[in-house]
Amino acid sequence: MSARPIIIDTDPGIDDAMAIFYALASPELDVIGLTTVFGNAHVDVCTTNAQRILDIAGGPEIPVAQGAARPLAMNYRGPSHFVHGVNGLADVALAAPSRAPHALDAAHFIIQQATARPGEVTLVPIGPLTNVALAMLLCPELPSLLAGMVLMGGNAFVGGNASPAAEANILNDPEAADIVFGADCPIVMCGLDVTEATIMSSEQIAGIASFDNPRALLATQILPYYRDFHLSHGGPDGIHVHDSTCISYLLAPHHYSSVQHPIRVDCGDGVGRGKTWPATRHALSAALWADRTPVTILTEVNSAAVVALELDRLARA
Numbered sequence: 001m002s003a004r005p006i007i008i009d010t011d012p013g014i015d016d017a018m019a020i021f022y023a024l025a026s027p028e029l030d031v032i033g034l035t036t037v038f039g040n041a042h043v044d045v046c047t048t049n050a051q052r053i054l055d056i057a058g059g060p061e062i063p064v065a066q067g068a069a070r071p072l073a074m075n076y077r078g079p080s081h082f083v084h085g086v087n088g089l090a091d092v093a094l095a096a097p098s099r100a101p102h103a104l105d106a107a108h109f110i111i112q113q114a115t116a117r118p119g120e121v122t123l124v125p126i127g128p129l130t131n132v133a134l135a136m137l138l139c140p141e142l143p144s145l146l147a148g149m150v151l152m153g154g155n156a157f158v159g160g161n162a163s164p165a166a167e168a169n170i171l172n173d174p175e176a177a178d179i180v181f182g183a184d185c186p187i188v189m190c191g192l193d194v195t196e197a198t199i200m201s202s203e204q205i206a207g208i209a210s211f212d213n214p215r216a217l218l219a220t221q222i223l224p225y226y227r228d229f230h231l232s233h234g235g236p237d238g239i240h241v242h243d244s245t246c247i248s249y250l251l252a253p254h255h256y257s258s259v260q261h262p263i264r265v266d267c268g269d270g271v272g273r274g275k276t277w278p279a280t281r282h283a284l285s286a287a288l289w290a291d292r293t294p295v296t297i298l299t300e301v302n303s304a305a306v307v308a309l310e311l312d313r314l315a316r317a
């Protein structure tokens with residue numbers, strides 16, 4: 001079977017780096033490009049990091065197209081230094097990237113690739129959904145040109161991580177997220193329902209030091225910073241596996257359970273801003289969700305199996 005072409009839309013980011021490494025080590029997937037977005041850091045920092053990650057992973061020919069610097073309808077909430085470091089990668093000193101970003105911006109790159117290969121490309125957004133929304137606004141037929149989207153973001157039946165209501169990628173641009181969840185194409189939502197139930201333990205992180213390749217070396221340098229954030233904020237003795245969940249789902253969907261509901265995003269200014277709301281059983285309010293394609297919402301995960309899969313791929317030379 002030929003490898004599935006994917007574009008990863010990303011804000012690297014420690015867990016973004018892990019997801020990119022995981023995808024590049026997986027022959028089932030063909031990473032045809034990275035597009036960058038503000039989020040864990042300013043977009044120019046995220047672009048530099050994406051290029052560095054590809055250099056380290058042996059993918060310098062893969063294009064990196066820079067995208068949005070700010071959300072559609074609000075100010076950027078600012079970088080998450082306390083989660084990812086000032087440089088977005090745990091403040092590890094890294095070499096300058098080997099090449100310049102792609103001539104196209106992220107939204108136009110996504111449209112170009114989807115148009116060139118109709119029905120083939122899967123988008124894998126693991127940051128705020130601004131680039132994807134911009135691409136849909138520029139090209140309303142984009143969803144029909146995609147194989148689908150597998151995105152990290154949102155929280156259906158659990159609380160948020162960036163506010164009591166909302167998950168970080170969605171809270172960084174709720175208006176964009178509401179546009180994207182309205183796309184008429186298959187969408188898989190890898191939200192906090194499963195990503196916070198997927199734990200890579202401190203012991204497993206320490207074990208990465210025995211892997212002998214450049215991806216694993218960077219992982220050993222950046223993951224302790226991310227683990228320390230979890231420990232100091234009431235998390236597990238390890239890390240929640242957010243962005244890599246999209247890759248695990250693409251490789252091994254049988255390790256997940258799901259439900260199907262259309263999604264709306266709270267775009268108000270109140271305490272619920274950024275909450276992803278599935279239309280479940282409340283028929284009276286269903287008009288607000290009308291005409292939306294049901295989203296596959298992941299609800300349960302075999303954490304041990306998917307973490308073992310990711311570590312196995314990271315160990316590959």
Ligand code: RIB
Nearest residue numbers: 013015040126168169242
């Ligand atoms: O909530 C988790 C998401 O927010 C991940 O994409 C991570 O990179 C952070 O920015």
Ligand code: CA
Nearest residue numbers: 013016126127
């Ligand atoms: Ca991310």
